[in-house]
Amino acid sequence: YYLKKARPSLRIVLIEREFAGFGASGRNGGWLSGGFGxxxxxxxxxxxxxxxxxxxxxxxxxxxxxxxxxTEEGIDADIRRVDNLTVATNPA
Ligand SMILES: Cc1cc2nc3c(=O)[nH]c(=O)nc-3n(C[C@H](O)[C@H](O)[C@H](O)COP(=O)(O)OP(=O)(O)OC[C@H]3O[C@@H](n4cnc5c(N)ncnc54)[C@H](O)[C@@H]3O)c2cc1C
Incomplete structure (x- = not known):
């Protein structure tokens, strides 16, 4: 997406071994967060x-x-923004 934005003339080919959505992208929980373990x-x-x-x-x-x-691309991703509160329940 960003490569194409940067240079629209690029011809980009995606090669998939199984089928589109076979990997984790096709079965995740749809949880969108900036957190990372x-x-x-x-x-x-x-x-x-x-x-x-x-x-x-x-x-x-x-x-x-x-x-x-x-929003910019008109993608209806059913995004609902909510808050997230993380608390420590023990000293560790
Ligand atoms: C059960 C589960 C729940 C998750 N929930 C969330 C969540 O709620 N929120 C979140 O942000 N993240 C979540 N994740 C993590 C997130 O889904 C992954 O980090 C993300 O989808 C990875 O994307 P990717 O494109 O790097 O890999 P993938 O989506 O795995 O895509 C890689 C693709 O490459 C293909 N491939 C592999 N080897 C080759 C080859 N040699 N040649 C051609 N193709 C090949 C595979 O078939 C696969 O389709 C979850 C993951 C799982 C498993």
Whole structure:
């Protein structure tokens, strides 16, 4: 999508081994969140602090970005924005 936006003349071919939607994309829960179960320290081992921070910022902006693209492209994705509250229930 972004490659085509950047250079519309590009001819892009998707190659799928099974059938469209075979992978996780075809069976996920449809939960859209900027959260990611990851270890910043692990990513830092092969990257820079700047790189890890940039990734985190991109993740944090992904919900807005998906909504923006869906709106701009007229995609009815049945998006309903809700809040999310995370609480710690023990010291760990
Ligand atoms: C049960 C479940 C629930 C989930 N729920 C959520 C959720 O609520 N929210 C969320 O954000 N994420 C969720 N996820 C994670 C999310 O679905 C995946 O991270 C995402 O779909 C991955 O997309 P992808 O395009 O990288 O890979 P995929 O969607 O897995 O696509 C990869 C495709 O590549 C094909 N392929 C593999 N090898 C080859 C080859 N050699 N040649 C050609 N094609 C090949 C596969 O057949 C597959 O179709 C969930 C995942 C699962 C399994």
């Amino acid at each position: 990851w270890s910043r320290e692990k990513y830092l081992k092969n990257s820079t602090r700047q790189g890890v921070t940039a990734m985190q910022k991109a993740m944090a902006g992904c919900v807005d970005e998906v909504i923006r693209v869906a």
